[in-house]
Amino acid sequence: MKPVQHFSDEYLERCRALSPDEIARFLEDFRKLHGRPRGPSKLISMKVPEDLLSAFKARARLSGVPYQTQIKKLMVEWLGREGSSNE
Secondary structure, X not given: OOOOOXXXXXXXXXXXXXXXXXXXXXXXXXXXXXXXXXXXXXXXOOOOOHHHHHHHHHHHHHHOOOHHHHHHHHHXXXXXXXXXXXX
């Protein structure tokens, strides 16, 4: 049996009051938080200077983020900036 989500009348009323821009912003934020990369992941090999990798791993650890996750996040952010600057 699938779970059923129940919403309060107050919550539904607040949702009805949202503007189209607020709805679009919510959906985009949700996609960013919960979106998954399309297709399977690809294992890559790349040479990185040891001191650079050590420093990157240390900074990622201090931020509480696995370093490979941080590398992927930086790649996504870089592509997003590139796409917005060419429009």
